[in-house]
Amino acid sequence: xxxxxxxxxxxxxxxxxxxxxxxxxxxxxxxxxxxxxxxxxxxxxxxxxxxxxxxxxxxxxxxxxxxxxxxxxxxxxxxxxxxxxxxxxxxxxxxxxxxxxxxxxxxxxxxxxxxxxxxxxxxxxxxxxxxxxxxxxxxxxxxxxxxxxxxxxxxx
Numbered sequence: 001x002x003x004x005x006x007x008x009x010x011x012x013x014x015x016x017x018x019x020x021x022x023x024x025x026x027x028x029x030x031x032x033x034x035x036x037x038x039x040x041x042x043x044x045x046x047x048x049x050x051x052x053x054x055x056x057x058x059x060x061x062x063x064x065x066x067x068x069x070x071x072x073x074x075x076x077x078x079x080x081x082x083x084x085x086x087x088x089x090x091x092x093x094x095x096x097x098x099x100x101x102x103x104x105x106x107x108x109x110x111x112x113x114x115x116x117x118x119x120x121x122x123x124x125x126x127x128x129x130x131x132x133x134x135x136x137x138x139x140x141x142x143x144x145x146x147x148x149x150x151x152x153x154x155x156x
Contacts, residue, residue, distance in 0.1 A: 009093065010052045011100045016041035019048050019060035019081070026083035038080055040064040049101040051084070051093050059084040059097045063105060068114045070133070070149050076112040077105055082121070098128055106152055113150045122146055 016037060024033040040046055043064060051059035059082075066078040079101070084094045102113065116139075117125050122132065130148035138144050 008054055009096060010055075011097060012050050012052065013104075014048050014050045014057075014060075016046070016048050016062070019050055019057065019062070022050070022057055022060045022083050022085055023081050026085065027081060038062065040066070040078075040080065047101075047104070049097060049104070051097045051100075053088060053093070058088040059093045061097055061101050063101055066114075068112075068147075068149070070114065070147075071112045071151075074112060075110070076114055077110045079113060079115040082115070094124065095128060102152065111152050113152070115148055116145045117148050118142070119144045119146060122148065 017034075020033040020036040023036040024031060028036045041048070041062065045065050047063045049061045049063065050057050061079055061083075062081045064078045064080060065075065067073065067076050068078070079098075082094065082098070084097075102110075105113075113130070115125065115130070117130075117132075119136070125148050128150070130150045132146045132148045134146075136144050136146050
């Protein structure tokens, strides 16, 4: 499945190993690309979304079917590994990729979304209507994070 925008961006669903080349320089620069897999990447229902600019992968996002206590027992999607290459940041690619992923997942019936955001990324997610519970935590070697949530009541 792919979607082409009017500004040379194309969105596609890819495999986990394909997106490591973007995850690595943005999220795990101290690792080799092949070591940038996350828990859940190989789950059968995991989806890996990518943004391409003129056939170059420039942004990535993974969606996992994971519940969160915030939503009780209701089904939810956890977003992980959101990254946009440094040369492409500030061009609204991340926001467009996030909206496309949400749209695809809402069409499949998802309504509840959550993620653990690095503190510096919290304002980005807040502009996409994600809200936190005010609790911060540290991921060793990576830094402080906050869990953010969003519910979409009707299809996008």
